[in-house]
Amino acid sequence: MSLLTLRSFCVTLRNRPILNDISLEVERGELVGLIGPNGAGKTTLLRAALGLVPSSGQSSLAELAPRERARAAAFLPQAREIAWPIAVEDVVALGRTPHAPGPDDGSAVQAALQRTGLVDLRRRAATRLSGGEQARVLIARALAQEAPLLLADEPAAGLDPSHAISTMKVFRGLAGEGHGLVVTLHDLGLAARHCTRLVALKDGSIVADGSPTDVLTPARMRAIFGVTAFHGEANGGPVFQPLDVTRD
Numbered sequence: 335m336s337l338l339t340l341r342s343f344c345v346t347l348r349n350r351p352i353l354n355d356i357s358l359e360v361e362r363g364e365l366v367g368l369i370g371p372n373g374a375g376k377t378t379l380l381r382a383a384l385g386l387v388p389s390s391g392q393s394s395l396a397e398l399a400p401r402e403r404a405r406a407a408a409f410l411p412q413a414r415e416i417a418w419p420i421a422v423e424d425v426v427a428l429g430r431t432p433h434a435p436g437p438d439d440g441s442a443v444q445a446a447l448q449r450t451g452l453v454d455l456r457r458r459a460a461t462r463l464s465g466g467e468q469a470r471v472l473i474a475r476a477l478a479q480e481a482p483l484l485l486a487d488e489p490a491a492g493l494d495p496s497h498a499i500s501t502m503k504v505f506r507g508l509a510g511e512g513h514g515l516v517v518t519l520h521d522l523g524l525a526a527r528h529c530t531r532l533v534a535l536k537d538g539s540i541v542a543d544g545s546p547t548d549v550l551t552p553a554r555m556r557a558i559f560g561v562t563a564f565h566g567e568a569n570g571g572p573v574f575q576p577l578d579v580t581r582d
């Protein structure tokens with residue numbers, strides 16, 4: 335069974351169509367990169383799929399009761415604000431909120447801290463960490479939720495190259511364990527190398543959906559992003575680097 339089904343899914347905000355007739359299924363084992371220019375509708379798609387933005391058509395998540403939905407999907411929003419100076423491990427433990435308290439809580443928090451490289455920072459006040467460290471704390475909180483589906487809005491934004499790659503590898507590992515993930519990404523190099531599938535949005539519509547090699551073609555890069563790009567192979571995987579703009 336799919337972890338997320340969107341059918342004839344539309345969003346209109348202030349009388350403006352933002353998402354048009356989206357159909358999408360996300361299965362276990364998939365790390366789906368949601369790509370597209372600024373304003374294409376990526377954040378709106380994640381939020382509306384979760385029922386946080388009014389929509390029409392079908393979203394298998396939006397139709398769930400809140401607690402069921404929190405067990406079905408974890409959400410990492412774009413805003414990375416941590417409001418209170420509480421310990422990192424306590425922020426991460428908040429990811430367990432949808433579950434009845436039990437013996438799995440400690441191990442889920444520990445696993446999330448390990449996967450995000452935060453074990454040594456576990457007792458630090460989260461508000462006193464750097465922006466990138468705080469971003470990893472919020473990724474860890476989403477991982478501790480142990481939901482089958484993770485929706486992450488620009489999880490790599492603000493991370494240094496090592497932590498951006500590590501985060502994508504954690505996500506790919508989760509996909510390998512049978513989770514499904516949808517992550518919005520502006521770094522097409524990370525998307526090319528780590529995602530199992532790319533879905534490209536433009537002006538609120540899906541304009542490409544397939545493997546990174548199928549989606550990141552020169553013609554599509556020109557049409558979707560207005561750029562030229564280098565596409566190669568290194569260390570057993572694709573290398574993708576935008577080079578220049580084709581229009582002003």
Ligand SMILES: Nc1ncnc2c1ncn2[C@@H]1O[C@H](COP(=O)(O)OP(=O)(O)OP(=O)(O)O)[C@@H](O)[C@H]1O
Nearest residue numbers: 347348350352370371372373374375376377378379
């Ligand atoms: N609350 C709102 N009311 C009206 N329009 C909105 C609202 N939220 C978003 N929009 C519009 O919807 C469109 C899609 O926005 P969205 O944030 O989903 O794009 P995005 O692809 O995530 O962009 P980015 O890459 O810049 O984060 C934009 O034109 C935006 O101005």
